[in-house]
Amino acid sequence: MNYWLMKSEPDCFGLHHLMAKPKHTEHWDGVRNYQARNFLRAMKKGDLAFFYHSSCAEPGVAGIVKIASNAYPDHTAWNPEGEHFDPKSSPENPIWYMVDVKLEREFKHPITLTAIKSHPALKNMKLVQRGNRLSVLPLTAKEWNTILKMEVARDALIK
DNA sequence: GCCAACGTTGGC
């Protein structure tokens, strides 16, 4: 079991868009960065990932998704009309990959980037390191559990 | 909208 963090802009495809899909499942397409692609290919069906909202008013972890498939070729790279077209990729020689994700649950209260940055146990997270721009990145089990505990603690605080 | 950080491209 591995843990991941996947970024998306909520205006484009947020957690609620995923919730609206049949079976709360959708493919995670459009990754066009080799390092992020390699992480996608390292994913195994059954892994868990945080759904992270980026480039919005309050960036942070919005919920949890389960990786619902192993990686397979991203066919959106083959559509010349599509936003994510890449002429270098073909069905015979796919460059880009995607996985299916299924929404597990939405956090009652998102864990904001500010909260993540201020937590001492998370200072080595890839997310908060200098110049990080990867849209898919791995988490340690410790980082995963720390964020889960932050959600519980925040919930208790508000009650 | 600004800008820092990074990846990619292409000339040499």
Place this chain on the structure above:
DNA sequence: GCCAACGTTGGC
């Protein structure tokens, strides 16, 4: 292989 130019990401 080097590196300048350019495009993109994403927080602020």
